[in-house]
Every structure is written in structure tokens, then in C-alpha cells.
Amino acid sequence: MEIKNLTTEQRNPATMHIDSMSTIDMVKTINQEDKKVAVAVGTQDDKIARAIDEAAKRYSKGGRLIYIGAGTSGRLGVLDAAELVPTYGIKPERAIGLIAGGKDAMYVAVEGAEDSQDLAKRDLKDLKLNKNDIVLGLAASGRTPYVIGGLDYAKAIGALTISIACVKDSKIGDHADIAIEAVVGPEAITGSTRMKAGTAQKMILNMISTGVMIKQGKIYENVMIDVKPTNSKLIDRACRIIHTTTGASTQKAKDTLKEANNDVGLAIVMLKTNCSLNQAKSLLETKNGNVAEVLNK
Structure with missing residues (x-):
């Protein structure tokens, strides 16, 4: 499917005139859109539960939670990994966030980084990825090459692969053991997937990482x-x-x-x-x- 036809790229009829709304109407409209996020995430409960169970098994054997993504999705993965360390007292090497383009991409877009499958493979090789690891690939559009490359390499190694997207029948889902797809619909601001899609991804990551920690006795x-x-x-x-x-x-x-x-x-x-x-x-x-x-x- 072409990028222009993805759900995440469609115009939202409820916000066509958000630029001329009063501030209070703007806030209420965005809030109404955000209410759809939890419902969309709820459709994926079974897959999220399976992801927790399978990830917890690997983690208990010494595996690591490794997040891969580009742009907002990559930043959300880095955030989840970073927050697990002080929250649950784990070692930093047990939860790692990889973002296309490296640390600089946390603050400034690195041109072309997300389009490279080989870059993700190199990043995972540098971590000495093994079969006990868990790789979570995040892409709101469900098609980021960096994520696809990382998931393919992880599967070849025998690591558990989990994809998290906000479109149905995502490309990254075809490359993962467990495909989670929370379809939140068009964004209030067309294509701004840091909004509903980002919220959905954060909610899903919260559940998966928290569930894994619960099962470790944390x-x-x-x-x-x-x-x-x-x-x-x-x-x-x-x-x-x-x-x-x-x-x-x-x-x-x-x-x-x-x-x-x-x-x-x-x-x-x-x-x-x-x-x-x-x-x-x-x-x-x-x-x-x-x-x-x-x-x-």
C-alpha cells in the first residue's frame, strides 16, 4: 500500500476546520479523538497478553528488552527502556532503546536513517543479539525499513520479535512473531503520528514492559x-x-x-x-x- 493510502496519513473529517476553532473547541475536539485510543488498544488485548507471556519467559533467561524504531516511535522505545531502570531497579543493559540515526536522532531528524534495513542489522549486531532477547519493532505506519530490517535479523538469530503498528495488516507485522496493530484512525493533524498513534504505542509499551516486570517479581x-x-x-x-x-x-x-x-x-x-x-x-x-x-x- 502506498504511504498516501495509509490510515495514519488520511485527513480527519472531525478536524477539517481546527485552524479556525476557538481554543476550547480545539481542545475538546482533540480530546474526543484521544478517547478513541484506549478503545483501539483494547482490540489488541490478546496479542499484548501473548507478547507479555513470551517476553517474560525470555527475560527470565537473561534476555533483554530491545526497542527499535524511527522518529517518534523510536523515541517512545528509548523512553520506555530508560524508565524501566529506575522504576524496577534493573540494569541498564537489560532494556535498550535503538533509534534510527543513533542518539542524535532523539533531538534532530537524521535524514535517510529510517530507510536503511542494514542500519538496524548493524545496530543489533553491535549489541550481540541472542535468542533470549526480545525485539520490539515500532512503526506507526507499519512499514519503516529500519524496523523491518531489525525484525528480520532478530528472527534469523532466533530472538522473539514483536511489532507495534497503528495500521491494519502492517508490513512490519509480516516480519514479527507477534503483530500488534492498534488502528486509531486519522490524526487530528494529518500525519502527525506523535498524537493518537504515539499515545497508543506508549500505552502498549507500558503494558508489555510492566507485565514483564510483574512476572519477574518486581x-x-x-x-x-x-x-x-x-x-x-x-x-x-x-x-x-x-x-x-x-x-x-x-x-x-x-x-x-x-x-x-x-x-x-x-x-x-x-x-x-x-x-x-x-x-x-x-x-x-x-x-x-x-x-x-x-x-x-
Whole structure:
């Protein structure tokens, strides 16, 4: 399909006169369009769930979440990767965002970079891609050559490939193990896929990466237990997490956190099971460090 015929490139009849609307009507119109995003993403629930399950298996074997894309899609991948590090206490090398054209492309368009399939292959080779890795290819239009090249190389290596597009029957979907296609319709501003398409991609990435982290035991109930208490603010947050999940007093939470060498999950297990430090460590070892699996038995 020619670019001009893609859903993401069509003119939106609801915004034909957005340039002459009052500011409040402009805002309301864009808001109405944005409401369509969650519905479109919801049509892909089964595929997103499958992506989480398959990605979690690979990640637990040491695989990495590797995002590839160009322009807005590439920036969203870099953002998701970067945010996982402080949120879940993972090592930076476990979540990597690749954008066509390299770091400079985060701020300034790099001409021609997205049109090169070989460039993505080189970028993935530099990372020493392996079969345990997960490659998420993002392209609102569903046809970016950089993404196609990356997905093809990843499949050849045996890595899990997931595509995320905002058009039906996307080209990148033909090159992925799991094709997620949230069709959000024409943008309020024709072709400006940083809007609805970008929001949809961000929502999908939020679900996939969060789901993978949940399955790694990074969450207990609905709190982040791998927060690293490296300053007074974070120590206070860690103590509050322990207090709210165990019912222990603030002082008891603080004392147990110190005994557990600032390991929030370990402190929670100690308090919830009334175990010693070593006993709690042993329990966690039997469940690969997954607090929820230890306590929700």
C-alpha cells in the first residue's frame, strides 16, 4: 500500500476546520479523538497478553528488552527502556532503546536513517543479539525499513520479535512473531503520528514492559518492591511500602529494612512470614526471588 493510502496519513473529517476553532473547541475536539485510543488498544488485548507471556519467559533467561524504531516511535522505545531502570531497579543493559540515526536522532531528524534495513542489522549486531532477547519493532505506519530490517535479523538469530503498528495488516507485522496493530484512525493533524498513534504505542509499551516486570517479581500486590533506597527520600518511600503491605509500624519497617540491607522485598517476606533473614532468603531462592510467589501460595 502506498504511504498516501495509509490510515495514519488520511485527513480527519472531525478536524477539517481546527485552524479556525476557538481554543476550547480545539481542545475538546482533540480530546474526543484521544478517547478513541484506549478503545483501539483494547482490540489488541490478546496479542499484548501473548507478547507479555513470551517476553517474560525470555527475560527470565537473561534476555533483554530491545526497542527499535524511527522518529517518534523510536523515541517512545528509548523512553520506555530508560524508565524501566529506575522504576524496577534493573540494569541498564537489560532494556535498550535503538533509534534510527543513533542518539542524535532523539533531538534532530537524521535524514535517510529510517530507510536503511542494514542500519538496524548493524545496530543489533553491535549489541550481540541472542535468542533470549526480545525485539520490539515500532512503526506507526507499519512499514519503516529500519524496523523491518531489525525484525528480520532478530528472527534469523532466533530472538522473539514483536511489532507495534497503528495500521491494519502492517508490513512490519509480516516480519514479527507477534503483530500488534492498534488502528486509531486519522490524526487530528494529518500525519502527525506523535498524537493518537504515539499515545497508543506508549500505552502498549507500558503494558508489555510492566507485565514483564510483574512476572519477574518486581511487584508485590501493586507496589514497586525493587525500588533502590539510595537516599533519604527513597528510604522513606521504601519504609512506607513495607508498612502498607505488612501492617508493621513505621519503626519496625525501618529496622527490618536495615536488617535486610535495604532489600524491600526481603524485608516484606521477613515480616509477612515472621521469618529470620536467612529463612526469608531461602524462601525467595526457591521462587527465584519472586516475592508474590512466596507470599501468594
